[in-house]
Amino acid sequence: MASGKLIVLTGPSGVGKGTLVRALLARHDHLYLSISTTTRSPRFGEIDGQDYYFVTRAEFEKMIQQEQLLEWAEYAGNYYGTPRAKVEEKINQGSTVILEIEVVGANSIKQTFPDALRIFILPPSVEELERRLRGRGNDAEAAIIRRLERAKEELNASQDFDKTVVNDNLEKALQELEIAIFSDNIFP
Ligand SMILES: Nc1ncnc2c1ncn2[C@@H]1O[C@H](COP(=O)(O)OP(=O)(O)OP(=O)(O)O)[C@@H](O)[C@H]1O
Numbered sequence: 001m002a003s004g005k006l007i008v009l010t011g012p013s014g015v016g017k018g019t020l021v022r023a024l025l026a027r028h029d030h031l032y033l034s035i036s037t038t039t040r041s042p043r044f045g046e047i048d049g050q051d052y053y054f055v056t057r058a059e060f061e062k063m064i065q066q067e068q069l070l071e072w073a074e075y076a077g078n079y080y081g082t083p084r085a086k087v088e089e090k091i092n093q094g095s096t097v098i099l100e101i102e103v104v105g106a107n108s109i110k111q112t113f114p115d116a117l118r119i120f121i122l123p124p125s126v127e128e129l130e131r132r133l134r135g136r137g138n139d140a141e142a143a144i145i146r147r148l149e150r151a152k153e154e155l156n157a158s159q160d161f162d163k164t165v166v167n168d169n170l171e172k173a174l175q176e177l178e179i180a181i182f183s184d185n186i187f188p
């Protein structure tokens with residue numbers, strides 16, 4: 001069987017990566033979204049094993065040592081990483097696998113999976129990014145400030161990626177993503 005594809009979606013927190021991924025999965029049920037591991041505490045309504053695998057710092061550091069993570073990064077005081085085994089299994093089965101991850105981890109995928117398509121999602125403006133982060137209502141003020149500071153650094157890295165998509169109009173951004181992901185396939 002032909003090996004599958006790895007698609008990496010990155011961009012600053014609050015830009016709409018999760019919103020875009022949920023819409024992609026709703027339209028294309030053969031896509032597989034990797035579930036990340038994190039040391040962050042679950043937000044209200046988040047379910048272990050569905051939204052993330054929630055682990056302690058000691059457990060995460062053991063996963064790093066045992067090379068169980070395809071990539072990982074420290075973000076806003078917590079570890080986040082992609083469990084390697086499931087991604088490799090799905091790729092070997094010919095699936096298209098999506099990672100929704102922050103910018104440092106997305107950059108490091110270039111070394112482990114040089115064929116991955118790495119897409120950077122941009123906000124229409126930093127002001128709109130802040131409006132979205134605040135409007136989501138998920139994070140405390142200190143966390144929002146940390147995320148916005150990190151966002152300003154991350155936006156400078158957008159040109160290192162294979163493709164950039166501005167998430168202004170959601171439907172337009174989705175169509176651009178679909179073209180990037182499926183351009184070498186019959187549109188499923
Ligand atoms: N095109 C858009 N126009 C207006 N609002 C949007 C758009 N896309 C997403 N949003 C809103 O922006 C907020 C942040 O979106 P989302 O949670 O998907 O961001 P994210 O990049 O996944 O963040 P994180 O990296 O922290 O998980 C949500 O309230 C979402 O509804």
Ligand SMILES: Nc1nc2c(ncn2[C@@H]2O[C@H](COP(=O)(O)O)[C@@H](O)[C@H]2O)c(=O)[nH]1
Pocket residue numbers: 011012013017036037040071072073075080081082083100101102103104105106
């Ligand atoms: N490098 C990685 N980054 C990841 C992973 N899973 C999620 N993320 C990114 O972390 C930030 C914060 O997420 P939040 O859920 O606390 O808002 C965001 O940019 C995610 O995309 C991962 O496995 N590796």
